[in-house]
Amino acid sequence: MTSANTLDQPFYRETTLARESLAASARESVRDRLRWVRQFREQVAARYPEIIAAIQADLPRLPQELLASDLLPTADACRFLEQSAEKLLKPSRMPDRHRPIWLMGERDTIHRRPHGIVAVIGTWNYPWFLNAVQIVQAIVAGNAVLWKPSELAGTSARLLHEMLVAAGVPANRFQMVPAIRENGAKILDADIDFLVFTGSVGVGRQIATRLAQRLIPSILELSGCDSLFVLDDANVEMAAQATWFGTTINKGQTCIAVRRALVAESVIDRYLESLRSLAADHAPWPLAMASQREQAQRLIDDAVAQGARLLEPVRTAGDRSMSPAVLVDVRPEMAICREATFAPIVAVLRGQDDADLLKQQSQCAYALGASIFTADATRAEAIAQQLPVGMVVVNDALVSAAHPATPFGGRRESGWGTTQGAEGLLAMTVPQAVSHKPGTFRPHYQIGEGESVPALERMLVGMLRSSHGSRLSVRMAGMWQIIRGMMQLGKSMPKAKSDSAAHSGQ
Template structure:
């Protein structure tokens, strides 16, 4: 059923408010039909040899690479990132992830022999582990990295032999339509990847449809509601929710280079990045760090990313900006000192001044938790243990970093931090790794994307055992002549399971 024509989603350039995209809303009652089409296509796709799946992914990757500059411009216009940043953080990581699937996906999905080892004595047969496609994946997409965070799980699902029905964010419909068109150009079978546009009611309709796996990227609150819907039907899920990433700055960290790195890690994407650094937890005197961060933040150029030399673009919507401003004010009311920024920038576009807060207690951190915008909070600690405790105090645990000259000492601290990804003298960049699994602990979600573990989220292990017909099978009925079996089991226990 085609989308309704009397309702539309409109996206606007967050720097100028000019219209960028327009998409007709899919009626919620039509979503199940899209899922059924995907299921029919997946029944065939799941039986195709790896070479055919690989060929589709490779064609898709090459099409995206051909249009890389256009993708960067599209993301700049719809999301508000500088085009160079969009290329580096959205386009290239997508191409890398798809290349990983093309080059290494076949090995990750190959059958594996499972030998009986010592259980050969029990006549246990040899097994063969196979990876079976789960079926149809229902995906709720996101807007802040509209290519990377959407195309990669779609590509992994296709590599695994699954079909996909996805609802992109209503804030990135133009990018979503381009992504869908690129898949069709690559030759994706009819119906295998279905796109439905809409708001929350369309997302609920998708999750209530007969899908076999859910993929969700978004806020903690919305993600938990999505999980409840999926759990009610016994549908497994991969969920990547918000972060509140700490950077533990050790006493020997070089000030200038560390400030530059954390500054970028905090304000890339206007701070609208799930793994952006929100807390600088300084071991020792925080004042030199506060002064250095304040000077660096004042030097950032905020503006329309269509212009030259812009470092930080706008927030995605006026609603997002207003909500972020309320969070900043709540953190100040909880005891944070406003050092730099803390205000909306008047004029055209939804700009917010990059903000630096200083805190001497945990209450401002608690108020700031979940903030999705351009802010960094600095707090000092007398020792490493206190800093680590503060880093782990958040209910969120997506990413973290530790900074210091002594990498062995920094590595030891990093191992104490609870987070899905922890960097030593690095933040944000590791999430683009095509090989490393990405995901969080605690309220930041579960399941993984990228690499072998991400690919295997879309398959189920099936073990095939076989042996020749007939043969010696002493375990069978009748049990009346069990003496031989009993004697054998006693010998087996003595050989492989000696008594304490």
């Protein structure tokens, strides 16, 4: 828990109510919380036209895309929790075989306790899936949530909040603050215990700095500049289609979009021909913000100035619309291979062999995801082992990131922590070990008294030898030392009263 809430802290009323709601949450079972998860999941299926309309009111997207990228993954994530959360959050008794001899008789249990108040600073590009999974996991784990939605997704945020509360989530346990940019900064100074942020690396770095001053832990789901490998034995046509899909899904406004295609020299001509047929005469798409197109144009101009070329001309309209851009003859030191962008743009690099492709891939500081196209599963595994990313997909792109049971998260410039699957649920908790010691025999109390206790030393040496001796004879001798030491200590130690004896003597 953080320090006591004070009137001058932001969102004092909301965090006070949230803190009060935690007492009721502690009395609930996980099964109690899962009842409203099911209610919410079923309402997602029943009210999908209303949800689609709300998301489209914020940002125009096709219904088929919203069903695939937001609604289905949200419902599946809820069902995963219904199937798994109770077992995952159940107290775990430590097996006797793991208990060292010097803790003989002790019973140890690991409990998963909630952080307390979890702040969620939400995103806009997948406004239901990315926000709902984080919120639902936090509350199922026993936390209260303070949510600051994106200012670009206010309509869908209001509906998400309304549906979760209607499903049974107590209103004080899930509170939404106004979706304005200033509240993202304010929430960092509120009485919170944990924070989840999805957004750019620049903002993520500022958040990490602020939270570090208060020692508040966090999950940061940050930007990506993901790579797609096309090896010399790949299905080249499918790899080109996957590149196009991974570059253009949600108009390129995806953190795990394909930004770099690393293609074997022997198949690059076929690959580019397939990609050209997809990119030809494409109409411009509107992006969420003009700054996205401005950055994309800067990266294109920089790459072309250094010798890259566009596979097809880029068409623009207004101040924020552009057609997808494919750049070829790109080198890994160019800015387009080192910056995260939120536009439909991909750079194609060529390499002589797997080692060359891996070397070019490693020159980018982002480490979110990657795809590998090859007919050889063993070869794919060998490459995946060398990629410091949170997710690798073989012979596909992106969609596996929404698997409800797998973790999702990045490394290096792409952030830390996970927000999906078992690992994502457990990240919303802290482990607490509870150890029960029977009886009154406590020889270790004499260790720090400043005087030598030969019997205690003999017993400890016996424990070391009996547990870790290299030969049976050494281990047996150690057991004898333990017995002798315990007998001698039992005679010399003052007798501690048991609880029942102490009370009867009062």
